[in-house]
Amino acid sequence: MSTLPFDTRLLLAPMAGVNDPVFRALCRRMGAGLTYTEMISSLALAYGNRKTQDMLRALPEDRPYAVQLFGSEPAVMAAQARALEAELGAGLALIDINMGCPARKVVSSGNGAALLKRSELACEIVAAVHAAVRVPVTVKMRLVSHADADTLAFASGLAESGAAALTIHGRTAEQYYRGAAHRSSVDTLVAGLSIPVIASGDVFSREDAREYRERGASAVMVARGARGNPWIFSGEEPDLAERVAVAREHVERLHAWEPRKLVWMRKHLAWYFKGSPVALRVRKAVQTAVSLEDYLALLESCAVGGE
Numbered sequence: 001m002s003t004l005p006f007d008t009r010l011l012l013a014p015m016a017g018v019n020d021p022v023f024r025a026l027c028r029r030m031g032a033g034l035t036y037t038e039m040i041s042s043l044a045l046a047y048g049n050r051k052t053q054d055m056l057r058a059l060p061e062d063r064p065y066a067v068q069l070f071g072s073e074p075a076v077m078a079a080q081a082r083a084l085e086a087e088l089g090a091g092l093a094l095i096d097i098n099m100g101c102p103a104r105k106v107v108s109s110g111n112g113a114a115l116l117k118r119s120e121l122a123c124e125i126v127a128a129v130h131a132a133v134r135v136p137v138t139v140k141m142r143l144v145s146h147a148d149a150d151t152l153a154f155a156s157g158l159a160e161s162g163a164a165a166l167t168i169h170g171r172t173a174e175q176y177y178r179g180a181a182h183r184s185s186v187d188t189l190v191a192g193l194s195i196p197v198i199a200s201g202d203v204f205s206r207e208d209a210r211e212y213r214e215r216g217a218s219a220v221m222v223a224r225g226a227r228g229n230p231w232i233f234s235g236e237e238p239d240l241a242e243r244v245a246v247a248r249e250h251v252e253r254l255h256a257w258e259p260r261k262l263v264w265m266r267k268h269l270a271w272y273f274k275g276s277p278v279a280l281r282v283r284k285a286v287q288t289a290v291s292l293e294d295y296l297a298l299l300e301s302c303a304v305g306g307e
């Protein structure tokens with residue numbers, strides 16, 4: 001069933017505000033089969049926005065990787081997909097199209113999960129991007145409604161339009177993250193589609209991933225379960241010293257990559273030490289950390305341990 005053109009071990013899901021290039025590279029080193037960028041606006045790329053272009057980049061050891069685009073204009077999506085294929089060459093594994101983001105500012109402009117209500121336009125986007133590039137084009141979506149038949153009908157249209165695979169996050173857009181992901185939607189899509197299905201939703205352990213595989217998913221994504229926990233990809237249980245070492249590498253390499261991005265370490269560090277004896281201290285200290293030295297001093301104090 002799996003005809004996915006990449007290593008289908010656990011995948012790092014696209015996550016806006018989380019997936020910086022260093023985090024993605026760490027996940028890859030720990031065993032992620034593929035990593036995704038944050039969702040990237042096709043319109044912002046078309047305008048030549050520098051910050052948006054930066055989001056496309058990845059570290060050399062994290063290639064080939066998946067780029068996720070969002071947008072609702074087929075011609076713009078196609079043109080940007082073609083341009084980034086030309087730019088990234090063999091570094092690009094696939095282009096994924098976001099049809100699941102429920103955030104108000106994304107949906108209100110007709111993007112992300114808004115497309116779940118516009119099947120015809122969604123199919124046009126897939127067909128246009130598919131015609132523009134050689135790499136596989138995939139779609140990441142949510143449930144169209146609580147009736148699996150609706151989700152299958154929508155997904156079938158995407159497959160007919162050229163989608164090479166579909167990722168399903170088993171919640172409706174209206175649910176945001178409330179309730180448990182509806183896992184049996186994977187069964188319905190696997191049974192009803194001839195393209196591979198990738199599962200997403202509530203994967204916090206390798207056991208969760210195994211359950212999705214047993215339902216026929218060709219691959220499984222980890223999202224929230226990877227924050228502060230790239231070890232989910234290796235199956236290791238890190239001790240405090242290992243957490244400190246990886247967090248330090250993340251800080252140093254992120255600073256070297258782009259000093260202005262260092263502020264992202266506030267949330268990453270809180271996640272790395274969540275549930276550990278130093279969690280509270282880290283959460284407090286990151287609020288005032290600014291420079292590389294601040295972050296390194298904070299990690300130094302973590303290495304000593306204690307509250």
Ligand SMILES: Cc1cc2nc3c(=O)[nH]c(=O)nc-3n(C[C@H](O)[C@H](O)[C@H](O)COP(=O)(O)O)c2cc1C
Nearest residue numbers: 013014015016038039140169200201202203223224
């Ligand atoms: C902070 C955050 C940012 C996310 N950003 C994206 C995104 O840019 N594109 C996307 O398709 N999904 C995004 N998602 C959804 C995840 O990829 C995933 O489908 C969802 O979190 C369900 O998986 P989980 O329950 O294992 O976290 C995001 C989720 C979180 C928590």
